Amino acid sequence: MPRPYNFSAGPATLPEAVLQQAQAEFLDRRAAGASVLELSHRGPEFMQVAEEAEADLRTLLSIPDDYAVLFLQGGATTQQALIPLNFADPGQAADYVLTGHWGATALKQAEPYVMAHIAADTSVDGYRDLPARDEWTLSGDAAYVHYTANETIHGVEFRDIPDVGDVPLIGDFSSSIAAEPLDVSRFGVIYAGAQKNLGPVGITVVIVRRDLLGRAGQPRAPILDYRAHDRAGSMLNTPPTFNWYLAGLVFKWMLAEGGVAEFARRNARKAAVLYEAIDGSGGFYRNTVAVDARSRMNVVFSLHDDGLDARFLAEAKEAGLISLKGHRVLGGMRASIYNAMPEAGALALAGFMGDFCKRNG
Numbered sequence: 001m002p003r004p005y006n007f008s009a010g011p012a013t014l015p016e017a018v019l020q021q022a023q024a025e026f027l028d029r030r031a032a033g034a035s036v037l038e039l040s041h042r043g044p045e046f047m048q049v050a051e052e053a054e055a056d057l058r059t060l061l062s063i064p065d066d067y068a069v070l071f072l073q074g075g076a077t078t079q080q081a082l083i084p085l086n087f088a089d090p091g092q093a094a095d096y097v098l099t100g101h102w103g104a105t106a107l108k109q110a111e112p113y114v115m116a117h118i119a120a121d122t123s124v125d126g127y128r129d130l131p132a133r134d135e136w137t138l139s140g141d142a143a144y145v146h147y148t149a150n151e152t153i154h155g156v157e158f159r160d161i162p163d164v165g166d167v168p169l170i171g172d173f174s175s176s177i178a179a180e181p182l183d184v185s186r187f188g189v190i191y192a193g194a195q196k197n198l199g200p201v202g203i204t205v206v207i208v209r210r211d212l213l214g215r216a217g218q219p220r221a222p223i224l225d226y227r228a229h230d231r232a233g234s235m236l237n238t239p240p241t242f243n244w245y246l247a248g249l250v251f252k253w254m255l256a257e258g259g260v261a262e263f264a265r266r267n268a269r270k271a272a273v274l275y276e277a278i279d280g281s282g283g284f285y286r287n288t289v290a291v292d293a294r295s296r297m298n299v300v301f302s303l304h305d306d307g308l309d310a311r312f313l314a315e316a317k318e319a320g321l322i323s324l325k326g327h328r329v330l331g332g333m334r335a336s337i338y339n340a341m342p343e344a345g346a347l348a349l350a351g352f353m354g355d356f357c358k359r360n361g
């Protein structure tokens with residue numbers, strides 16, 4: 001029996017080839033005599049794993065040399081608290097653009113440390129569209145502008161990088177990093193928890209323009225200081241070595257598959273197939289996000305009658321399609337189709353949706 005297609009939003013499906021490689025190397029990686037789980041983070045075997053992961057990620061995302069790459073713990077949410085501590089001076093303003101649940105979370109995490117200013121907020125419309133750039137009210141003296149590139153729960157995604165002039169732009173790319181080519185040089189900071197599109201939960205990638213590391217920020221302990229992590233090569237304390245290793249395997253897999261340009265093509269096709277299944281269902285399935293703002297990574301939809309939800313999920317599971325239940329904030333369904341989801345998985349789901357609609361419509 002093949003493994004089912006897993007549409008979980010995060011932790012999410014991983015490339016099967018990566019899981020198999022990790023399994024094959026689990027007890028003894030390359031004659032080290034130990035599992036990666038058992039090796040010192042400062043030993044030569046792990047140092048090589050760590051260095052290759054960084055080099056591969058730099059290649060994958062074309063990260064310029066004047067950007068530091070950090071591999072940290074704490075998930076994306078912890079970075080949302082560290083960002084004001086590291087980049088905003090005491091009492092300084094910072095601008096937040098709220099286009100869904102995670103933007104609101106970022107604001108909440110920052111509020112104790114910064115004069116948080118809401119530059120745009122689409123919550124009154126249920127986060128179903130993106131605020132036009134010319135409607136944002138930026139502070140002018142802000143330390144940075146924070147936005148969420150892809151809202152994982154609400155299924156809303158920015159197509160273009162917003163222009164905020166000389167103010168550093170900080171992007172939460174937790175659920176869309178490496179989904180397409182990205183001009184990193186447009187950003188002050190890009191951060192992403194790995195468990196959506198980069199690998200396992202437990203490690204977070206932070207890409208920081210080096211000059212921002214020179215900012216004073218606020219009084220903080222070294223463990224909360226990006227500069228200290230950078231100087232220590234992300235080994236200020238014991239890093240999550242296995243997660244780092246596994247993410248590194250995913251980076252190599254992505255490069256071997258053709259890199260982010262290839263994934264952009266696949267992701268566009270996967271999303272098109274699913275939105276067609278929704279839009280072509282005569283109202284049986286619904287997605288209420290403005291068409292131009294629809295996420296390519298997280299396709300949210302509801303059935304016209306939520307009394308059918310349980311049957312939809314049960315029959316999908318029978319058909320080898322799992323983890324389609326929507327987030328509790330929205331209900332309904334959500335199909336997350338990150339890089340590791342094969343096109344055959346999206347096609348299988350679209351086929352199932354059409355069939356279910358015929359039988360129940």
Ligand SMILES: *Cc1c(COP(=O)(O)O)cnc(C)c1O
Binds near residue numbers: 075077173
């Ligand atoms: C999942 C997610 C987060 C939270 O990530 P944690 O690693 O659980 O802290 C933040 N932002 C976005 C866009 C996400 O998808």
